[in-house]
Amino acid sequence: MKVLPTRCPACGDALKVKRMVCRSCQTELEGLFALPALARLSRDEQRFVLDFVKSSGSLKQMARLMKLSYPTVRNRLDEIIGRIKTCESELSEAEG
């Protein structure tokens, strides 16, 4: 599977989905669909979020798994929270 690009390689702005297709009946849908905030995160950030959810939201377990200290993992989570908030505000600006 190719990696879903979330930023325009030319200007760096957030990309949107223009066309979608059904693999069963080949129906095509064209429009301008915004990517959800989570999809706009980098692969590493998405992986962190997935592992965090699978760890039942336990930072201690995440720290054990990542072999990092608790505050380092918590700081990483804070960074991702900041990124999600930025993405959400970009989304709401685009909608508004």
Place this chain on the structure above:
Amino acid sequence: MGEPTAVGHHGHKQSLARWLFNPFQFVAGATALCAGLGVMLATALLASATGVHFDGVLDCHFADTGAPRWLHLGEVIVGWACMGIILTVCGFLFSRSSFRIVDVFGTQALARAPYLVVAAVSLLAPVRNAVGELAAAAQTGDALSGIGTGAALLAGIALLVCLVMGIWMVALMYRAYSVSCNLKGSKAIGSFIAGLIAAEIISKAVLWHLYRVTG
């Protein structure tokens, strides 16, 4: 249903440089606190054997042996506690993240490890003799010509080790503060310097009171 796969994907390289200058990426909290308390106890024991006094957050002075062992331990603990308390206050004032007090105190305790090296170096008899000679010569106002070349060289090396370990300790203290309170950039540096100065002054005041009470 699989276990989270964080190790494989997020694994951070644990290089020697990272362990030397930012070990708090890998160790913090209660583990760091236990290790740090062990380091401080060992430092105080060595210091009491050699007469080194860590009388303040950063201070390190060579003096005669004879002070009670608990006083050496008290000096180390006062320096650490003052730094921990002040940086916790700085964290509450400047950090937007929630942080754990055990991380601040634990990492600050472990950051004092370089002074264990200072205490160990002062354990070496030639170094102790050289520093003693230098101190005696300084008291007679004949510091430059009053001691032999060998002793002067050894005393110089000992002072250089103290200086390097002091710089390393401050670097570790800053990293500990930055990681445990999630602060970076000018806000972290400014608040750390202000906190360090405040902690140094407070520790000196507390120790002065301690010396006065205990005679």
